[in-house]
Amino acid sequence: MLRGSCLCGGVRYEITGPLRGALNCHCSMCRKAHGAAFRSRAGVKAEDFRWLQGEDLVTWYETSTGTHRGFCRVCGAKLLSRFDFDATWYGLPLGALDDDPRVKPKRHVFVAYKAPWYEITDDLPQHPELPQ
Amino acid sequence: MIRGSCLCGDVRFEISGKLSEASHCHCSMCRKAHGAAFGTYAAAKAAEFRFESGEDRITRYRSSAEVVRAFCARCGSTLPWPRETEPDVVDVVLGVLDDDPGVRPSHHIFVASKAPWYEITDTLPQYATRP
Numbered sequence: 001m002l003r004g005s006c007l008c009g010g011v012r013y014e015i016t017g018p019l020r021g022a023l024n025c026h027c028s029m030c031r032k033a034h035g036a037a038f039r040s041r042a043g044v045k046a047e048d049f050r051w052l053q054g055e056d057l058v059t060w061y062e063t064s065t066g067t068h069r070g071f072c073r074v075c076g077a078k079l080l081s082r083f084d085f086d087a088t089w090y091g092l093p094l095g096a097l098d099d100d101p102r103v104k105p106k107r108h109v110f111v112a113y114k115a116p117w118y119e120i121t122d123d124l125p126q127h128p129e130l131p132q
Numbered sequence: 133m134i135r136g137s138c139l140c141g142d143v144r145f146e147i148s149g150k151l152s153e154a155s156h157c158h159c160s161m162c163r164k165a166h167g168a169a170f171g172t173y174a175a176a177k178a179a180e181f182r183f184e185s186g187e188d189r190i191t192r193y194r195s196s197a198e199v200v201r202a203f204c205a206r207c208g209s210t211l212p213w214p215r216e217t218e219p220d221v222v223d224v225v226l227g228v229l230d231d232d233p234g235v236r237p238s239h240h241i242f243v244a245s246k247a248p249w250y251e252i253t254d255t256l257p258q259y260a261t262r263p
Contacts (some may be wrong), residue, residue, distance in 0.1 A: 007164040007195055024169075030137035035203075035227035036168035037156075040250065048221035052190070061207040063139060069208065071167075073194040076203030076210060078167025101247040116232045117211070119155070121252040123140030 003052075004097045009121035010054040013079070016046065017048030021105045024124075029063050034078055037118040040094045041081075042106050049080075049090055106115035136229040138237040145212065149180035154235040156256075159242035160196045163232060165203075169250040174227045174235050178183065178196040178214060183238055217245035 002015040017060040030039035049056075050076035058079060060068040066084035071077060081091035094101060108120055122128060134147040154174035162171035191205045192213070202211040209228050215221040226233050242251055244260040252258060 004186050005164075007201075008193065017167045018195065029139060032137075033207065034166045034168045035225040036166040037227065039169070040169050041162060055139050056162065058209065059205070063207070071203070071208030073191065073205065075165065075195070076191065076201060076208055077164045078208060094247065094249055095163045095167035095169065104249045104251075115226065117226055117236050118170065119254065121255075 002097060002099045002101055004079070004092075004099075006054070006057075006072035006075050006079060006096060008072060008075035008077075010057045010074050011072050011077070012054060014050050014052055015048055016050070017045050019044055019101050019103050022040060022094070022101070023122070024108045024110060025106045025110055026114040026118075028113050030110075031113075031115055032067055033063060034093070034095075037109070037115050039078075041091050042050055042094060042101065043089050046087060048084075049092075049119060052101045053060045059077075067082040088117050134229060134231045134233060134248075136231075138186070138204035138207050138211060138214070138222070138228060140204060140207035142189045142206050143204050143209070144184040144186060145182065146184055147176045147181050147224065148259045149177050151176055151233050152237045154226065154233065154237045155159045155236050156240045157242055158240060158246040158250075161199070161243075163245075163247055165195065165201055165206075166227075169247050170238055170240075171210070174226060174233055174237075176212070176222045176224050178220045178222050181212065181224070186196060 022042040059073040151174035202213040212224040
């Protein structure tokens with residue numbers, strides 16, 4: 001069981017299954033959405049994810065066709081991405097987790113679009129785009 | 133001139149001077165707000181910072197006695213906020229800049245609160261809280 005919540009505490013969720021494919025995404029949309037050097041996210045099966053409270057506080061913004069990013073409308077915390085083309089899984093930003101997910105990002109993707117002010121200094125594989 | 137904007141483009145701002153004091157913040161509040169491993173900020177002079185559009189689209193949230201954070205109500209992008217303790221300074225979130233900020237982060241702060249899933253592998257100085 002993993003729990004997560006937004007900054008103001010209005011939105012809470014729990015995850016009952018494993019997180020998969022954790023990675024750091026350096027695309028310009030992730031950088032803008034999070035206002036951070038990169039987004040660290042993992043995949044979670046939709047059936048393993050449950051809002052505990054505050055689902056009505058989540059504002060969804062469609063950032064590219066069929067991809068919706070959710071954030072708390074009170075505090076702005078970035079919470080979840082859902083996809084029209086595949087409703088069976090979600091993209092989970094690791095930053096809102098309250099528990100240690102016991103997984104770590106294993107690669108960097110969209111490095112071709114990386115912020116000029118951030119240098120990658122770890123040994124993880126780097127992909128210029130998203131490998132298939 | 134350094135320009136920035138949110139993901140949906142509703143909010144746009146520009147900085148006519150230089151940025152300073154860039155750092156990576158690993159506090160739990162930044163981690164939650166950004167939904168990321170850390171937030172990266174630099175300081176602008178308030179007199180050199182201005183919103184070009186969309187200031188009315190900003191939602192503000194007080195996350196501590198000293199910090200009122202800002203984000204776009206439509207797309208959620210984290211945005212710069214005026215520093216409450218020093219009104220002549222704006223804390224600028226580097227992730228929403230469209231131009232090169234011209235500064236590079238020089239240290240990590242609040243490393244004592246760092247995410248367990250993120251390792252710092254650069255050689256920048258690390259501070260448990262603030263320098």
